[in-house]
Amino acid sequence: METIINYFETIPSQHRSIILVGGLTLFWLLEGAVPLFKFKYNKWKHAIPNFFFTLTTIIINFALAFLLLKSADWVVANDFGIINWLPEMPLWLYVVLGILLMDFIGAYLAHYVEHKVKPLWMVHLVHHTDHKVDTTTANRHHPLESLIRYTFTLAGVFIIGAPMGIVMLYQSMSLVATQFTHANIKLPKKVDMALSYFLISPDMHKIHHHYVLPYTDSNYGNIFSIWDRLFGTYMYMDREKLVYGVDVFPDEVKNGNVVELLKQPFQKYQKPTILPGETE
């Protein structure tokens, strides 16, 4: 465990790129072998905006990395934050707790707030306006969203008291986990369901990408599904019934255009669809 943490403490950006490209390639190939939906699309053309937003996310995280590093070093030096205030514990438990809490504050909570606070939702919409969810959708985040998520991660480091080794281990796990949950792949239903008791499974996250409420406002989790299960935000629907996108921005052509997507958070949106039996 110590070796793992030491490695992630100073993980070279080259290795992080290998994880990003390696994961992307693996799931891209699996999408060809066991697709969930047989999309009629040009995979590369569809990937252009998603790659663009992956790149802006990398640039923002890279530019602000020093702040994360300084904060993580500070909490360790000052014994600050939840995992440092708890009684002495074995390293493995310290790491597991750190990872779980990073997933809660830096991901679940950030995502939940993005869905509940209007201006943040407008920014997060870009992630939801993909009509063909596949592994490239994982990092389709407006640059403003990258900043919002970065802020939550930074706050998480202080509250949790996470050292850089845990932060980087979490981010690397998160990268592959989101490529997996967005991938257009089909696991046997029973396997997917069994997985969803502890981890976010591909089907579970796809339900979050269904185009209407209340499904859009469910399954906020990133790596672990325990937070959705614990806070009652878990929902299920049959994967055959899934329709991707979001009702308030239905124009698929615009939703595939980088310039339109950059402007999306500041644009007027359509009235949300009210499903029969639902009230506003």
Ligand SMILES: [Zn+2]
């Ligand atoms: Zn979302």
